[in-house]
Amino acid sequence: MxxxxxxxxxxxxxxxxxxxxxxxxxxxxxxxxxxxxxxxxxxxxxxxxxxxxxxxxxxxxxxxxxxxxxxxxxxxxxxxxxxxxxxxxxxxxxxxxxxxxxxxxxxxxxxxxxxxxxxxxxxxxxxxxxxxxxxxEPLAVALSMGKSSALVVDIGARGCTVTPIVDGTVIKTGVMRSKFGGNFLDFHIAQLPHIEPSETASTCEMWYNSNTWIQQFKSTMLQISDKNLVELERYYQEQLQLQQQQQQQMNGFQPYMMNPLTQKRNFLYKGQKTITMELRDCYKIAEYLFQPNLASETFSQTEGLSELMSKSIRKAGATVSTMGTQSGGTGASLVYHRTHIAANGNTKNTTQSPGPGSEKTTVAAASAGGLTSEQVYSLLLTNVIITGCTSLIGGTEQRIINELSIRFPQYKLTTYANQIQFDRKVQPWISMSAxxxxxxxxxxxxxxxxxxxxxx
Ligand code: ATP
CATH class of the missing domain: 3.30.420.40 (ATPase, nucleotide binding domain)
Incomplete structure (x- = not known):
């Protein structure tokens, strides 16, 4: 043809x-x-x-x-x-x-x-x-990158979705979703004290703000810290105390002390006034993706992205090891779609060196008749694909690596995220096209x- x-x-x-x-x-x-x-x-x-x-x-x-x-x-x-x-x-x-x-x-x-x-x-x-x-969608993203097994982490507008795929099959029980994504961040940015509150904003005005200055704010001001923000605050406090003690011991010597979280960032709001925020406040908004409980006590930390990824991997491991990945029979209701397609990838970038050979051997084992949960963990963790435009917030990939390595310390970890901004924006389309x-x-x-x- x-x-x-x-x-x-x-x-x-x-x-x-x-x-x-x-x-x-x-x-x-x-x-x-x-x-x-x-x-x-x-x-x-x-x-x-x-x-x-x-x-x-x-x-x-x-x-x-x-x-x-x-x-x-x-x-x-x-x-x-x-x-x-x-x-x-x-x-x-x-x-x-x-x-x-x-x-x-x-x-x-x-x-x-x-x-x-x-x-x-x-x-x-x-x-x-x-x-x-x-x-x-996540299956197309994984397959178009030449991966028949992957953990697809999609951080989009309506929330985060984590999809485990093993041997070309979406493990339905492992699909985890939260409502904390770009839209949730938009809402909190619009509530910032520096912004004039508009209680009677029409849907038109809200949509306009979301697609103009709020989007710019997210891409230029927000940053995801490499570890839990509460721990990061504690870490810098300890560093400061340590430096103060050293200063007392070294009489007369004045080391320069500054908490990096107090650095200032500026944003030109609607071309009219400059909003100045400390780095800790910029971190805090983005942290809601990982710890929604910081936004409101009514949200649980278990709905944060770290927990979502962890649950998804463990559920996929449990499902595959007990049921196998064969569609049909009792396992059929737990899987979404099975296909043997493995298209050649159009990935632009990888962040860590890919694990040679491991995927091939374990997939073969799956086809031969079932994987242990450890094998599933290993397959998923060596193929973590990060997609969705909210993942363009600086530091997202590193944070995901850190969170996964805390939860699965004994496994090798490889993430794949398109480093070209436009390509990440259109990644689902490019995958479908492939x-x-x-x-x-x-x-x-x-x-x-x-x-x-x-x-x-
Ligand atoms: P969903 O995955 O929720 O169905 P979608 O695929 O249409 O929706 P995406 O296009 O992946 O969603 O993400 C849109 C979100 O990403 C919006 O909230 C948008 O404001 C945000 N966004 C776009 N560009 C950036 C950027 N550079 N930095 C941070 N956020 C961004």
Whole structure:
């Protein structure tokens, strides 16, 4: 089959951004918000169109979402309108002309089949798409990097999701999700004492702030400390005390003493005034991803990213070692999707030296008939993939390495995170595109209208 024939439309609907383009292109055609603006009866899509309109903040204009807190569409009318906008205004092709590839998040929910049916109806009936492929987002990310086993840590807008994949299979019981992601940080940044409080902000104004200065604030001011912030504070306090004692002993000698957490950072807020914050306050906001209990006592530390990763690995180990990874039989309900696809990766960077050979041998063992939980831990920990735009906050990767090495000290650890900012932003789309471009159509599951029977 020629490259020409395999051109597909690829659409990734994240809860924050929707990325769309053609599978035979290296980069997507558009990145637009996964929300829309409603003014009277008109729906407005597209980044610049929405920003222009939101800036005016005309009373009555509202912003609505399309994707729910699980990362699945709930507003199907808006999704259809958004896809039509993408086809007409961005891709400039008819939906009837090309196969379509879309993504769904890994989930352990039972309503998956209903969502699939809604997707089939939208694609086949409403838009007339000829062929549809639905890929599981973290699975596509892992496989497109040439990894059939990985721990995919996605730090996005609606929260963090940790997905263990063993031998091309998502271990459903190990999929862990928290609600603490980019949106949660946005909320806390908007509450900072330096910001004028706006109790009556419309959805339009909130969306505009989130996509303009708050986003800049997150990328320039926030930083993730390499260890637990409470411990870091204690560590620097101890250092200061030590230095003070030394000063007393060395009479007359004045060492320069400063707590690094008191360093100042400046941010130009809305081009009008400078906000100055200490480094400890910048660390504190980002720390909510790992310790949400610092934001409010009503949140538990067990919902932080460190606990999520740890639970995910242990649950995956327990599931695989007791059930095996074979789909079918009793293990079938615990796994999401099984495939033997191993596409060649388009990873741009790795942070530590990859463990040679270990993956190959253990995967072979899995296929041969089951892994011990230690083998699963080792497989996952040598393939930790960090994705999602909130992971672009400086220090995220190092913190994840530190947290995992505290919890699994006896295992080798390797993380993979795309170091190029734009590539990390479009990573799900690039992965889906790679899956769609596999040399053999048989490798992925493609659906045609004939496969879909509406439930009566
Ligand atoms: P989800 O994974 O929740 O379904 P998504 O895939 O659409 O949503 P991402 O695009 O991965 O989400 O992440 C969007 C979040 O990342 C937003 O909250 C956005 O403000 C934030 N973000 C984008 N760029 C940066 C950056 N450079 N630094 C910090 N945060 C960023």
């Amino acid at each position: 020629t490259k020409e024939v395999k051109k597909c439309v690829v659409i990734h609907n994240g809860s924050h951004s929707t990325i769309a383009g053609f599978s035979n292109m290296e980069l997507p055609q558009c990145i637009i918000p996964s929300t829309y603006l409603q003014r009277d009866d008109e729906m407005i899509f597209g980044t610049f169109e929405m920003l222009d309109e939101a800036e005016k903040n005309i009373p009555g204009t509202q912003v609505y979402t399309i994707i729910d807190s699980h990362g699945l569409p709930y507003n199907w009318t808006a999704l259809e309108a958004q896809w039509r906008y993408i086809y007409e205004k961005q891709l400039k092709v008819s939906p009837k002309d090309l196969p379509l590839v879309i993504s769904v998040p890994a989930s352990h929910a039972e309503f998956d089949m209903q969502i699939m049916e809604r997707y089939f109806e939208l694609a086949f009936v409403q838009l007339g798409v000829p062929v549809l492929q639905i890929v599981v 899956m769609a471009s596999l040399p053999n159509w048989e490798l992925g599951r493609w659906y045609v209208p004939h496969d879909w029977r509406p439930t009566t």
